[in-house]
Amino acid sequence: MTRFAYSRRSRLRRSLAAVTAVLLPLLGAGLALPGGASAALPDTEQAYYDVTSPSATTAGLAADLTRRGYDVLEGSLNSGVPILATAADAQRLRHRGLSVRYAGPLHQPVAASFRAAAGTYYGGYHTAAGHEAHNQQVATAHPDLVVLRSIGQSWLKTQNRGGHDIQALCITKIKAGDCAISTNGTKPKFTLMAQMHARELATGELAYMWIDYLVNNYGTNADVTRLMDTTELWVIPIANPDGVDIVSSNSTRPVSQRKNAHDNGCSGTGRGVDLNRNSSYHWDVNQGTTCSQTYPGTSAASEPETQGIQNFLAGIYRDTKPSADFSPATTDTTGTFLTLHSYGELNIYPYGWTNSLAPNNDDLRTIATAMSQSNHYEVVHGDGGLNYFAPGATDDWIYGTRGVPGYTIEVGPSSSGCSGFFPRYSCMSGFWNLNRPAFMALASAAARPYPTGH
Ligand SMILES: [Zn+2]
Numbered sequence: 001m002t003r004f005a006y007s008r009r010s011r012l013r014r015s016l017a018a019v020t021a022v023l024l025p026l027l028g029a030g031l032a033l034p035g036g037a038s039a040a041l042p043d044t045e046q047a048y049y050d051v052t053s054p055s056a057t058t059a060g061l062a063a064d065l066t067r068r069g070y071d072v073l074e075g076s077l078n079s080g081v082p083i084l085a086t087a088a089d090a091q092r093l094r095h096r097g098l099s100v101r102y103a104g105p106l107h108q109p110v111a112a113s114f115r116a117a118a119g120t121y122y123g124g125y126h127t128a129a130g131h132e133a134h135n136q137q138v139a140t141a142h143p144d145l146v147v148l149r150s151i152g153q154s155w156l157k158t159q160n161r162g163g164h165d166i167q168a169l170c171i172t173k174i175k176a177g178d179c180a181i182s183t184n185g186t187k188p189k190f191t192l193m194a195q196m197h198a199r200e201l202a203t204g205e206l207a208y209m210w211i212d213y214l215v216n217n218y219g220t221n222a223d224v225t226r227l228m229d230t231t232e233l234w235v236i237p238i239a240n241p242d243g244v245d246i247v248s249s250n251s252t253r254p255v256s257q258r259k260n261a262h263d264n265g266c267s268g269t270g271r272g273v274d275l276n277r278n279s280s281y282h283w284d285v286n287q288g289t290t291c292s293q294t295y296p297g298t299s300a301a302s303e304p305e306t307q308g309i310q311n312f313l314a315g316i317y318r319d320t321k322p323s324a325d326f327s328p329a330t331t332d333t334t335g336t337f338l339t340l341h342s343y344g345e346l347n348i349y350p351y352g353w354t355n356s357l358a359p360n361n362d363d364l365r366t367i368a369t370a371m372s373q374s375n376h377y378e379v380v381h382g383d384g385g386l387n388y389f390a391p392g393a394t395d396d397w398i399y400g401t402r403g404v405p406g407y408t409i410e411v412g413p414s415s416s417g418c419s420g421f422f423p424r425y426s427c428m429s430g431f432w433n434l435n436r437p438a439f440m441a442l443a444s445a446a447a448r449p450y451p452t453g454h
Helices: 058-067 087-095 129-141 201-217 221-231 241-247 304-318 361-375 392-400 423-445
Strands: 046-053 081-086 099-106 146-153 165-171 189-193 232-236 335-344 347-348 378-380 406-411
Touching: 046 058, 046 087, 058 081, 081 087, 081 304, 087 099, 087 189, 087 304, 099 361, 129 165, 129 241, 129 335, 146 304, 165 201, 189 201, 189 423, 201 221, 201 335, 201 406, 201 423, 221 423, 232 304, 304 378, 304 392, 335 392, 335 423, 347 361, 361 378, 361 406, 361 423, 392 406
Parallel strands: 189 232, 189 335, 335 406, 347 378
Antiparallel strands: 046 081, 046 099, 146 165, 165 232, 347 406
16 A cells, blocks of 8 residues: 655645544544554544545545645645545545545654654754754854844744744855845845744754755855855744644644644634735635634734744845736846745745746746756646645745745655655655755855746
8 A cells, every 4th residue: 555655746736734624522443444454543643544536526526625624735636635634534534425545644653762852852853942042053153154033923922922033044154234134235035934834844954954054064065155155045944933832742743733823712733824825915815714724814914923024025135026916027136935845746936826827937937947856846836737726825925026936845755654744854864865956956046037037
């Protein structure tokens, strides 16, 4: 039986997720597994399943499950519609006449002998506090290369209930005027942002590794040195620190929190707003109800995390695009932007709210294709072939409002054992080797992203 048979031809883009809206009362104990196996998964235990219907098309079924509030995942539909669900919900779907195949556990076992180092969990992933300590450490150790800034606050912090500042690092060989919150700097800018969806563990860790790679290779690696001499490399390692606190609250079985921690009356991982549906560009009220995984919030940029990130990006990137959606950014645009998600194996470029081609489509696609030279993920835009869009996402916002090419990498499995939101920590080296050259390609494109103007 294939687990996580996500091919690189995946057609679903980003998470279409919407959480299990209602947790059924606990019923019964067992769960029939394919091949006659059975397991006594607790009814509240989340796992991955592939759902198929005897009558509906796979795409139609995906849309139906999303509407019904299931956590529908990005990835290939070759084996059915992938969902993250409790055993009780899987059984409920079977009672509706659907075929529901167990595809694998949410969590990988962490050795009992493993003792988490300070600031880490689940085999080595860094907590929000661990990232903050790391940010401070590299800034202190490399004052000639790193500036650490606070660019906003998390929702809990705005409520005086703990929480965090949103932190950003500027990494470059610092000269006078560099790393200011200003659109007038002399160096083009590349920003890498991670873990806006808190449960996408690999993304924050890639940001952590990118920071270390840059500061540790300046002056020895020619490509890194040239890049840091010519470009401001901004990193927002944790865009959603409150969400990451929820995820890491269980150090061996992380919590599958996607959204921020905005207390909206929903239980469990229904709490919060999807920050990647909350931007003020093509914000869409119909993306999900309050407790769903794609709930866009009460209004555009309602969340303090969104406000902080948008204000920061608007503060460092010059606006070179007329506001009309289909008027192109000018050829003198500089800068690139990347937001990391997981785990659909996609390089996504604007627009994500419509299938109509962005006015800079040719140049946008050229860069995405260069990224795929190393990670070999599929290059997509729009709905990726299905009727699902991601209005209110950060990548569309930065292109649509500033003209800066904005990309999403859906960091995917390098083998079946590394799939899912919570891969073993040992999977990180594979993710890094695949994606580091893609980061370099996108950073190098910041000087002149639109050579043709088309
Ligand atoms: Zn995501």
